[in-house]
Each structure stands twice: as structure tokens, then as C-alpha cells.
Amino acid sequence: MGLYRKDGSRIIKAALPVALLDDPLVTVTADIYQSEPYGRGDMQPEGSKRFLLYPAGCVVRRSVLDRLFTPAAISTISPAKGPAAGGTVITIKGEALDGVTAVSFAGKPGTELRVRSATELSVKTPSSTSGAVTVDLTDDSGAVSKANAYTYEA
Numbered sequence: 001m002g003l004y005r006k007d008g009s010r011i012i013k014a015a016l017p018v019a020l021l022d023d024p025l026v027t028v029t030a031d032i033y034q035s036e037p038y039g040r041g042d043m044q045p046e047g048s049k050r051f052l053l054y055p056a057g058c059v060v061r062r063s064v065l066d067r068l069f070t071p072a073a074i075s076t077i078s079p080a081k082g083p084a085a086g087g088t089v090i091t092i093k094g095e096a097l098d099g100v101t102a103v104s105f106a107g108k109p110g111t112e113l114r115v116r117s118a119t120e121l122s123v124k125t126p127s128s129t130s131g132a133v134t135v136d137l138t139d140d141s142g143a144v145s146k147a148n149a150y151t152y153e154a
Contacts, residue, residue, distance in 0.1 A: 026065065028058045034068070070096040071141035077149050084152040086127035092137070097121045099139040105150055106133035130154040 003011040011017065032054040053068075054060060073095040082088030089112070092103070098118040103110040110123035132148040 028054045069140045074146040081151045102138040104136045
């Protein structure tokens with residue numbers, strides 16, 4: 001038995017067509033649980049259930065754990081307009097919002113951030129000059145931006 005390329009040529013060990021990856025093995029030091037909403041057949045009116053995903057002592061690749069952190073996504077912002085003086089409480093709807101730790105408007109931080117669920121949060125706008133601005137969300141996966149997502153009016 002041997003290893004071969006698509007064209008039929010034999011692959012030797014010294015010429016194995018692979019690339020080294022920087023994806024170290026890591027040891028989980030505390031139990032990691034994942035939650036998911038109850039399904040239709042779970043006979044539960046609302047909420048979520050948790051299950052053990054990785055027990056303490058488990059060894060996994062770092063990339064496997066990194067994939068567990070889904071980046072946030074913005075679907076809607078309401079209201080989409082407000083005064084340049086700021087102070088408008090807006091609602092952002094989207095996905096994976098439960099990890100959001102900051103919201104900014106053209107680089108200025110919003111205040112009174114309240115994460116209501118994985119699909120909704122609210123935040124108070126800072127003051128700014130008139131015009132449309134980019135809204136940035138910061139979470140464990142980095143920053144997510146939506147250009148011209150909120151408009152300041154004079």
C-alpha cells in the first residue's frame with residue numbers, strides 16, 4: 001500500500017504535501033457547558049438547556065474552542081435616527097449579541113449597554129455631529145461594524 005497524487009505519482013514521506021499549522025493542543029481546566037434553547041419536543045415553555053461540552057482535563061485543539069465564539073451580527077437598529085445631542089436609547093437586533101461588551105458610534109462609546117438576549121440589546125447614543133455613522137459592536141470574536149447604520153440629525 002502506498003500514497004499517491006491525483007496524477008498517479010507516488011508520494012514519499014519526505015515530500016508529503018502538508019503544511020504545519022500553529023494550532024496547539026490545549027487542556028481544558030474547568031468544565032465547559034453549552035446552552036441551547038428548548039426545542040418543540042422538550043415540553044418546556046421557554047428558556048434553555050445546558051449540556052457538558054468539554055469536561056475538565058479534556059485535550060482539544062485551540063481552533064476547535066475558537067469556533068465556539070460566534071461573531072455578533074447586526075440585523076436592525078431602531079430607531080435609526082436621533083438628535084446630535086445623543087441620549088437616544090436604541091435597540092439593536094441581530095445574532096450572537098449576548099457576548100457584546102461595547103457599542104460605539106463613529107468611534108464614540110455608547111452608554112448604558114444592556115444585553116437583553118442573544119438577539120437583542122439596547123444602548124444609549126453619545127453626542128455627535130449630524131450625519132450617518134458606523135455602529136461597531138465589540139465581543140469576544142472582535143469588532144463587527146455596520147456602515148451608515150445610525151443617523152444623527154441636527
